[in-house]
Amino acid sequence: MTLPLNGIQVLDLTRNLAGPYASMILGELGADVVKVESPGGDDTRLWGPPFWEGESAVFLAANRNKRSIALDLRTDEAREVMERLCRRSDVLLESFRPGALERLGYGYGWARSLSPGIVYCSVTPYGEGGPLRDKPGYDPMMQAYSGLMSLLGEDGRPPVRVTASIIDMGAAMWSVIGILAALRERDRTGKGGIVDTSLLETGLAWMTIMLPSYIASGVLPERHGSGVDMIVPYQAFAASNGHMMVAAGNDNLFRRLCAALDRPSGPVHGGAGGLPPARGRALQPDPRRGGRGCRTADARVRHRPGGRPPVHRRVPVGGPAVPARRRAAGPAPPAARTGRAPGRGAPGARADRPAGGVTVDTGINPPHEIRTPPPRFRGDPGKADPEHIRAAVRDLCDRFPDAYWRETDEARRYPEEFVRAVTEAGWLAVLIPEEHGGAGLGTYEAGLVLEEINRSGGNAAACHAQMYTMGAVLRHGSDEQKRRYLPAIAAGDLRLQSFGVTEPDAGSDTTSISTFAERHGDRYVVRGRKVFISRVQHSDLLMLLCRTTPLDQVRRRTEGLSVLLVDLRDAGDRLQVRPIRTMINHETNELLFDGLEVPVENRIGEEGRGFRYILSGMNAERVLIASESLGDGAYFVERASRYASERVVFARPIGQNQGIQFPIARAHIAVQAARLMRDHAARLFDGGEEAGAEANMAKYLASEAAWEAANAAMTTFGGYGLAVEYGIERKFREARLPIVAPVSNNLILGYVGEHVLGMPRSY
Secondary structure (H helix, E strand, O other), X not given: OOOOOOOOEEEEEOOOOHHHHHHHHHHHOOOEEEEEEOOOOOHHHHOOOOEEOOEEHHHHHHOOOEEEEEOOOOOHHHHHHHHHHHHOOOXXXXXXXXXXXXXXXXXXXHHHHHOOOOEEEEEEOOOOOOOOOOOOOOHXXXXXXXXXXXXXXXOOOOOOOOOXXXXXXXXXXXXXXXXXXXHHHHHHHOOOEEEEEEHHHHHHHOOOOHHHHHHHHOOOOOOOOOOOOOOOXXXXXXXXXXXXXXXXXXXXXXXXXXXXXXXXXXXOOOOOOOOOOOOOOOOOOOHHHOOHHHHHHHHHHHOOHHHOOOOOOOOXXXXXXXXXXXXXXXXXXXXXXXXXXXXXXXXXXOOEEEEOOEEEEOOOOOOEEEEOOOOOOOOOHHHOOHHHXXXXXXXXXXXXXXXXXXXXXXXXXXXXXXXXHHHHOOHHHXXXXXXXXXXXXXXXXXXXXXXXXXXXXXXXXXXXXXXXXXXXXXXXXXXXXXXXXXXXXXXXOOOEEEEEOOOOOOOOOHHHOOOEEEEEOOEEEEEEEEEEEEOHHHOOEEEEEEEOOOHHHOOOOOOOEEEEEEEHHHOHHHXXXXXXXXXXXXXXXXXXXXXXXXXXXXXXXXXXXXXXXXXXXXXXXXHHHHHHHHHHHHHHHHHHHHHHHHOEEOOEEXXXXXXXXXXXXXXXXXXXXXXXXXXXXXXXXXXXXXXXXXXXXHHHHHHHHHHHHHHHXXXXXXHHHHOHHHOHHHHHHHHHHHHOOOOOHHHHHHHHHHHXXXXXXXX
């Protein structure tokens, strides 16, 4: 018989129970599963007793229908084998700690580069996000942490664990559901995707009935032994020869139960936990009690095992889930409190809904999330539908309203959730070629993404560098560098969000920078200072421009500069980061390099030619910054025109006054004109034509138009424009930055005067 998953290849990198049980289910359905174990074998091989012919019974129970191979994933030999296995695989299943497999070089980007339609499933304790993502966790801990153990056992007695590994096995089942759904999506669209499942969310999924019941009643769930709170009788009772389970789920069944218990052939004896004896009369529902609801309330008192009152004890939910020495241990919070337990924030964990005007976090969504890879546009990239891009980005931004950006601004907090969402949706990979996991589009489409982010009220500056730093790697990086970095960046496993050029004493005179990288064998040793370098704390890589030949030893000032990719994760104390507080939430820093070592293999292109590599990406940078300003301008115009139409003073809308209406109209015209120049510059650049003048002019026009719109909006809103809750003052501050950075508009005027109009150099 042909099984449903016949022909599906599964690469199993899981261990212990949850992941192996999931891959075993896939094997039972016909998939060909190859399990990769460390040289020491899966931990469960040693779980026992019992053992069966020397093998752990637990290991055998979760690993049938598989083939197995032992590999040390840190070796080059293992990488060759893994690449062969991955190329033929439809599904990769892993249960490493978040980020661990990526650090070994086997993340989703790697897998997708070898098998573009692969479904990549991760099973983790707390999910890929949240404050507990790096902590270990096992089934008993999650039974406690999810609140499940607070409902098991008898009232007044210690919590009880479900003997079966219900969290592990449940997570496995959810993983399989997610994998099957992703495979179905691949059949429909040709795209693979990512499936994330967590043990904690699986525990919360088992609370599907209890949490809404608490929300409905406001009463903390109690332990009821073998019974339940909402149906009586629905529990085990003592009988003369042991215990019997009684389940009367409706009034009709209860009548039939009463009739059966009244028969002399089946006596039921009373006592602790038992029904009272019939005593010769029929056990029929009392009409005065109003049916099952009142019968349940009455029985809560009469049938509580042992007659003990409920015990309510406070449990420290907010404490650390993993004490010293990384033991996996956690408290057992009451079920009603799990919706606020730390560690939430993993994908798919929340389902917010209004209840009486209050937002309630039910926490009962399916404990897996399926994410599709970066958007792919088949055929000519130039024919990607701009409106499709705009609409898709707007949909994503709707999840991050003004209140989100206001909170991050007030807290001076990096918008990590937003950046992660944009990355996972693939929008930061639009410039990366398809063969490396991106969308293979141009700066025009990338500009649309950034424009819509700012138009929605967000701030694309939190993540835009990953787009405009791509140029140097794409045009001048080696094939090996592209294979190493681009798939991981496209998948979100690696961030290139930081760009180090500006120095305190050089400013806009880039050729005068003094940060120096001295070569020692196969490494450069870097010393010097950089300033206004943003997002260092939230990037894995830094693209650094530095001198490799002293300025006094080169024929031309533009020579002797090189571009290095610095792995910030390995920088240690050789790199000091000093944050600079500015008027906007644009995390920027001063960097001090004190003997930082960078491998020569991390150099982009040839030594000494870095200045032209950086210049080649600056036109793209100008186009992308112009796009952000266009988004800001549209934001101000749309908000101001709407407010001017709704705000009534002196019995008429203020927009009826020319002093309000005309500045908004002028700003709109300026934004539209700047958009035409941006589009023209982007198409020239994407077509491989010279676009220096057009890119600079687009940046100038867009930033000036946005600032004009900002002032018009501030005038329109009046005093309310200064109120934080309206959002105008935040965007007003943000709109001022592009006039001076990353290049001053005065320098653009100087460029146009000299290189376009042929006048003498003005600086």
